[in-house]
Amino acid sequence: MAPATPVENNGQLSAAIQQAKDKIADLEQNLDIAQRRFTLDSDMYYGKTNYQDDKAGKAALDTEQAEVTNKKRELQEARDILASLQGKASPSSDQTKQ
16 A cells, blocks of 8 residues: 555544544533433432432432443543544644655
C-alpha cells in the first residue's frame, strides 16, 4: 500500500479529529443524561421508607450505576483517542511548515 501524501493525511487526520470531537460531545451528553437519571432514581429509591426491601429498585440502581461507569470509561477512551490524533496532527503540521 502506497503512503498517502501529506495533504491527504492532514485532511484525513482533520476529519478524524472532528469525528472524535463529535463523538466526545455525544458521549458527554449521554453521560449527563445517565447521571441525571441515576440521581433522580436514587433519590426516589432512598426516599422510600422501606427502601431496603425494594430488591428490584436496588437492582435497577446498580444497573444504572454500571451504565454511568461504562459511559465514563467510553468518554475517557474517546478523549484518549482525540489526544492521540491531535498529537499526530502537531508533528505533521510542523513538517509542512519546514
